[in-house]
Amino acid sequence: MWTRTLLSWSTAVLSVLILSGCGEEKKPYAWQLPPDFPEPFVPEDNPMSEEKVKLGRFLFYDTRLSINDTMSCASCHEQKRAFSDGKATPTGATGHHVARNSPGLANVAYLATYTWANPVLDTLEKQALVPLLGERPLELGMGMHLEEVLQRLRDDARYPTLFREAFPDDEQPITQDNVVKALASFQRTMLSSHSPYDRYLRGEVSALSASAKRGMELFFGERAECYHCHSGPHMTNSFRSKDTKIPEWEFQNTGLYNVDGLGGYPGDNTGLYEFTGLQRDMGRFRVPPLNNVALTAPYMHDGSIATLEEVLDFYMAGGRDVTSGPHMGDGRASPLKNAFVRPFELNAEERADLIAFLESFTDMDFVNDPKFSNPFEE
Numbered sequence: 001m002w003t004r005t006l007l008s009w010s011t012a013v014l015s016v017l018i019l020s021g022c023g024e025e026k027k028p029y030a031w032q033l034p035p036d037f038p039e040p041f042v043p044e045d046n047p048m049s050e051e052k053v054k055l056g057r058f059l060f061y062d063t064r065l066s067i068n069d070t071m072s073c074a075s076c077h078e079q080k081r082a083f084s085d086g087k088a089t090p091t092g093a094t095g096h097h098v099a100r101n102s103p104g105l106a107n108v109a110y111l112a113t114y115t116w117a118n119p120v121l122d123t124l125e126k127q128a129l130v131p132l133l134g135e136r137p138l139e140l141g142m143g144m145h146l147e148e149v150l151q152r153l154r155d156d157a158r159y160p161t162l163f164r165e166a167f168p169d170d171e172q173p174i175t176q177d178n179v180v181k182a183l184a185s186f187q188r189t190m191l192s193s194h195s196p197y198d199r200y201l202r203g204e205v206s207a208l209s210a211s212a213k214r215g216m217e218l219f220f221g222e223r224a225e226c227y228h229c230h231s232g233p234h235m236t237n238s239f240r241s242k243d244t245k246i247p248e249w250e251f252q253n254t255g256l257y258n259v260d261g262l263g264g265y266p267g268d269n270t271g272l273y274e275f276t277g278l279q280r281d282m283g284r285f286r287v288p289p290l291n292n293v294a295l296t297a298p299y300m301h302d303g304s305i306a307t308l309e310e311v312l313d314f315y316m317a318g319g320r321d322v323t324s325g326p327h328m329g330d331g332r333a334s335p336l337k338n339a340f341v342r343p344f345e346l347n348a349e350e351r352a353d354l355i356a357f358l359e360s361f362t363d364m365d366f367v368n369d370p371k372f373s374n375p376f377e378e
Contacts, residue, residue: 034193036202037233038241040109043123046181048188051166056186058162059179061374064152065132066093067141073131073183076102076139079372082292082363083190088303096137099268101303106192106291106366110233112240112247116301117271117285122240122247124184132180142176150174192291192366200360208360215357218350224315228340235290235361251284252338255319255331256300263336266327269302282336294359295367308355318343 029048031039042048059065060073071093077083083105090098100116113119114127121127133143142149153159154174163173166182192198197216199207208216219226229252232239240247251272257265265271265283272281285301299305305314314320318341319332331337346354366372 032189032191034191034198037191037193038243040188041240041242041244042188043125046125046184048185049166051162052182052185053189055159055162055166056182056184057372058158058375059183060186061376064156065140065142065149065179067138067145067149068093069152071140073140074374076131077105079369079374080295080367082106082192082295082367083372084296086297088298090139092137092139093141094138096139098137098139100301101298103288104292104296105187105190106363107234107289108190109188110239110241111236111286111289112238112244112249113286115286117251117274119249119251119272119275124187125180128180128183132176146176150176150179153179190366190372192363194365195291195363196360197357198363209356211353211356212360213357214350215353215355215360218346218354219357223344224346224354225340225344226315229287229338230290236287238286238289249286251281251286253283253285253334253336254300254315254341255334255337256304256314257283257320257322257327258329258331258334259322259327261329261333263334264329266302271301280336283334284336290358290361292362292366294362308358309351312346312351312354315341316344316346 029050031048033039046052060077063069063072063075065072076085076090078085081104085102087102089100090102092098103116108114108124112122114121114124115130118130121130131139135141135144138144153163159174163170163178167173167178170178196207196212218224219230229237229250231237232248238249253263253271259266263279263282265273270282272284273279275281294308297307299308299311305311317332319330319334319337321330321332322328332343
């Protein structure tokens with residue numbers, strides 16, 4: 001275990017983490033952060049290391065983590081799509097339907113909560129347990145055949161060494177807990193900071209087109225009012241860093257559904273209400289970050305809106321009126337909808353400008369960065 005001397009405040013500040021039992025000093029992890037990015041929050045029981053990141057990258061792309069050796073984390077999080085999957089909703093390894101859209105993973109280290117509407121999943125380690133072990137729906141299904149999955153890793157020529165290097169204090173390092181810690185460590189390195197908008201914020205005025213600059217004025221203005229929910233460093237009100245005292249998060253109902261005239265959402269996708277049972281939380285979901293949003297279609301928690309243009313139509317209408325099918329109802333009239341989701345008008349040029357601004361969040365360096373690519377293909 002990691003220990004920190006408590007002899008004095010100054011010693012605590014200046015000391016390095018020491019491996020218990022062997023007395024070896026281990027250097028702090030060297031974050032490669034953009035100049036305007038704070039250090040991410042990392043749980044005390046899973047300090048970052050290059051060895052964990054390296055191991056986590058292999059595990060992220062390894063289909064052997066699934067019950068039938070058919071899916072990996074990357075099956076639902078493709079680098080070319082900013083680690084989303086291009087589907088409305090994914091399907092698990094055994095064909096189970098997963099009700100919620102696979103979100104992108106750019107800058108996922110800075111979220112205060114994970115998945116679309118779970119307030120208790122506040123670390124990447126906790127989140128990883130959902131696709132790995134969950135059975136309803138079953139995604140990877142690792143938990144149903146845990147020992148078999150771990151044995152696959154033990155039998156591999158590569159993994160025994162990678163696990164020993166990542167977890168040198170563990171006598172038997174190939175465990176479920178260490179799989180989770182390595183995956184979380186790798187995901188924390190998925191930092192996106194080279195989009196045109198990122199460069200503009202750092203003083204490169206020419207990084208944005210004239211159209212995107214006009215769209216930015218709309219985005220942060222009082223007509224479109226996008227910024228009320230999509231604000232901060234990563235365009236979401238869900239944020240946490242190493243120095244955050246109280247993590248920032250909100251869940252919002254945007255008027256996507258209103259199946260009962262009272263603000264109801266489809267029964268398998270009720271958002272925060274699923275956890276609280278409070279009517280006011282019906283249909284409330286975490287506000288997604290907008291990094292690389294042009295690459296992560298389709299949109300919304302259930303992937304029910306196909307394009308950015310259709311997303312804009314939805315917000316301009318102040319919600320969605322579903323006129324047929326099992327989810328009929330006028331979300332525009334939902335009493336639970338966020339008050340900032342209200343009708344507004346844009347002309348054709350203004351629509352194009354706002355879309356251009358959203359497209360300026362695309363970081364092609366991120367989606368082509370070899371640090372995040374499939375190591376089995378090298």
